[in-house]
Every structure is written in structure tokens, then in C-alpha cells.
Amino acid sequence: MTTHSHQFVEKFDGFVGFGLSAESDMDTVIYYLQKFSDDQLMALLRKRLTDEDREAIFDLLSGLLRRHLSEPEYHRYFLKE
Known part of the structure; x- marks a missing residue:
């Protein structure tokens, strides 16, 4: 059974950018964190960090x-x- 989910990034269709409003800033942080933790991206970055x-x-x-x-x-x- 899967215990983790990253549905926000899959469903979000709003503005991704920082500095417009507190709401869009939080959406952007969530979006970036979920994109950042993607398994394929982490496999690439782990060799470079x-x-x-x-x-x-x-x-x-x-x-x-x-x-x-x-x-x-x-x-x-x-x-x-």
C-alpha cells in the first residue's frame, strides 16, 4: 500500500511563481517541493549534490x-x- 502522495503537483493548474501573493507563494512552494522530490530527479541530483x-x-x-x-x-x- 502506498503511504505517500504528491497529488497537488499533478492537479494544480494555477500560477507558479513567487512574490504575487501569500497564496500563490504557498502554492509555488508546494509545487516546487513535490517536483523536487520526484524519484527520477532525485536519482540525477543525488550524484551531483x-x-x-x-x-x-x-x-x-x-x-x-x-x-x-x-x-x-x-x-x-x-x-x-
Whole structure:
């Protein structure tokens, strides 16, 4: 059974760009994150990312998760436990 989904990027037909409004900024962030995490793109990038790149990505994402999710939310929504 699949536990992860990326439906937003598949269905979104709005404006993709940053700086127009808070709503379009959030849509764009979601769109970029879902596109960025595509398996084929990650297979290509994993060979090219430097140690510093990987550390920066990990630090940004883990910091956001710590700041914005409670521990139960982290386990439910991120770890999918």
C-alpha cells in the first residue's frame, strides 16, 4: 500500500511563481517541493549534490519539521507511523 502522495503537483493548474501573493507563494512552494522530490530527479541530483548541498537541504527540512510539527504530528504525517 502506498503511504505517500504528491497529488497537488499533478492537479494544480494555477500560477507558479513567487512574490504575487501569500497564496500563490504557498502554492509555488508546494509545487516546487513535490517536483523536487520526484524519484527520477532525485536519482540525477543525488550524484551531483555536494556534502554542503545535502547538509543544507537536511538542515532546512528538519528545522522546519521541528518548528512546525508536534512530535505526534511528526510521527503521523512525516514518518507515516
